[in-house]
Amino acid sequence: MRDDELRALTGACAKCGTCRTVCTLYPERKAEISVARGKIALIDASLEGKDTNLDAVQEALADCLLCGRCERACPNQVLVEEIIMKGRADAARGIGIPAWKQVVFGRVMPSPKGREAAVSAAAAAQRLFAREIPSASGLHYRFPEKFGLSGRTVPKLPKKGFIASLKPKEAVSGDVLLFVGCVFDHVFPQVGRASYETMKISGSDIAVFRDAACCGLPAMVSGDRDASLRCAEENIRRLRAAEPEKIVFPCGSCLLMFKRNLFSLIPEKHELRSDAVEVSNRCVDYAGFILGSGVVSRLPDPPEGEKVGEIGYHDPCHLTGTLGKGQEAREVLREAVGSSFAEMKGADLCCGYGGTFNIRDYPTSARIGRNKISAAAEGGAKVVATACSGCILQLRDMAARTDPGMEIVHLAELVAKALSRR
């Protein structure tokens, strides 16, 4: 490791230990190496040229959910997420990024076509190898043991994604652009659809960003900044050409990429910097749009009474935590479902997904996720709404395994349901 920028960032850590109190992983590991302070010390040691083993450092940096809880609690405003992502990139430069990640992020993600192909290949593989398991919340597939994914339930991939299901002339131009994100396009197209249909109620012309590249977050958190940058550049160019007034994100993680991480990829001197700022300023979260554009005022009154507390909201770390957008979703929920909504215990705790962390250490990821589901169930929640693709993947898997009666939905699906009562 040799990054001066990185050194400047880690220098702000006072080694106080505050980050131990909030770390999602610490209760699981009970070791310093799992908290921000330890990881920062490791990066520093590597930067100083100490004889660290780069594999071990990379391993330690990978052992993090990037939930950002440490960063928000840090009294010194140490940019932990940035440090860990940069550290991962530096380590990756030293020892390389696993080949499968390079293929996915380097070639597939920036191009919608390539991604389409990869996703259908995955769906085919699932159909070949997976066997169906019953579940009240929908159909899930369980990968066979030899995949190393023992016990995991994954959503059955639909044959057609949301964008593919649009009619040729549907949602092609408008002042407001919907950035669906690949998960809500390919895996849960119903979320893409619900977002689109509910946004239309605003009266604005809604276009769907059909040729979006991946937002670039998965590549970035894996330390592949080049691939991430390519995604970002593609998106910025296309968005600048389309000139929408607003770009709306149903996925909190995609939004984080545009609101914040973009600027670490595209520094001050980059030729696209001003375009990036321009694009970023126009990006909003789904709930914020629904609130601000008058959709909620057109929602019918929610049915009164009997189901108090049956619907809860899980705060996606990136959306509520890092971007501070937690109240908007709650206000939308109150309008859409009324008293059925109540705060659940530990609403702001990380679901344990953490992008690639879920693949890297599934048992731990699952333990954290199960705790979340149990806390929600204890409080009487039957439906948990949220607004991030990763959280939905995780919570559905966990609910299927521990509390199959619990439904995990995107906020937009509840808004759509409320509208259907009109």
Added chain:
Amino acid sequence: MTENAISALRAIFGERLRTSLEDRICYSYDATGKEFLPDAVAWPLNPEEIRRTVLLANEHLFPVVPRGAGSGFSGGSLPVRGGVVISTERMDRILSIDSENLVAVVEPGVVTERLKEEAKKQGLYYPPDPASLKFCTIGGNLAECAGGMCAVKYGVTRDYVLGLEAVLGTGELVRTGVCTVKGVVGYDLTRMLVGSEGTLGIITKATLKLIPLPETAATLLAFFPSNEKGARAVAGIVQERITPCALELMDRTAVECVRRMADLSLPEGTGCALLIEVDGLEASVAREADRVEEACLRFGAIEVRKAADAAGRDNLWKLRRSISPAVRQVNPVKINEDIVVPRSRLVEMFAFLSDLSERQDLKIVNFGHAGDGNIHVNIMISGKDEDERGRADKAVEAVFRKTVELGGTISGEHGIGIAKAPYMEMEVGPLGVSVMKRLKNCFDPNGILNPGKIFLEESAVRR
């Protein structure tokens, strides 16, 4: 450490012993920012494993360094001579909370706040509340005799320890003290161990005293034009015959560093802020809060704000608790002293400090537990300038001299560790040091436990 010693340790701990450089780096620091690599890190789960470790250490002569959360400010948990760090973070069970006898029995790795919360659920109160309470451990608190915001009314960790279980430097497991309120059988070994910074024994269990939870509390934030004015108000409040449960002073720079945490605006001309909390019965708290407010205004407060609800109070506390790490925004290197002077001499001390800061051209940030005369004097330096370093060292010494001259002590709560070892004699004298060394010899004849701490000639680091 030798290969043999490591493999003998591995036989005890298995996977719970780590020797990779990466794992050792993560146990090489504490909140002082200094670093010393241990040879190994072990996570015991019970006293027996610790006992066997210390026996091995006596056989192979390697250092054993106990560590809680590594939040210490005097370098107590730094393995200055290498050896094995014994991290208590996995011995974190609350064994019992007895609401009839008002005692709690806990393992050393329990995080202080967790004990406070569990006690609260039963209407009980464990008062010690260092600003690090969300992460520091009971073991670390006992070993440092940590104080906190509420020391002015409720005392410090020492005042809540009834009995201990500890592994001595000989590898013997002793039980000290009682589990009753009274007890006078022989020497007070419990108090010997409290504040001994892990040099006499490794605490494996503690019996702690609880008290009934105060019914309610009110929190005020008062702004003053200067530290001196604030210090006068501290005396004024005490003369009102009110004992607040917190009486914290923060100078202007300290408040500036943490304003963001509490989303706070400062009134014009602020030179210092006092955070005051009163607790007790519903009926008395409101009246006391009013009287505190009046006293503050009488002593020249520019403005007094009251936190109306629990969220507001939390916000004010977050402000105070974040100061310590956040003052590094002033300058990267923090020389952090925690002197105590008699409350009546605070004004004099502040005058001395502002004069010193000017004279030596140093940035000095002051905050702390003014109610008990405990000021955290933080000399903030760039760390790059030799001359500045020299002036800072001189300033530290001057602060200590002045403190002792005013009848104070050079460490109220952070302990000696490696940071204050050079100055200890200044306060306790050569005989004091010599008696302490003789005691150390009884508890730990081979010098296994946390070597290089407290005593000067054994201090591996000098400033």
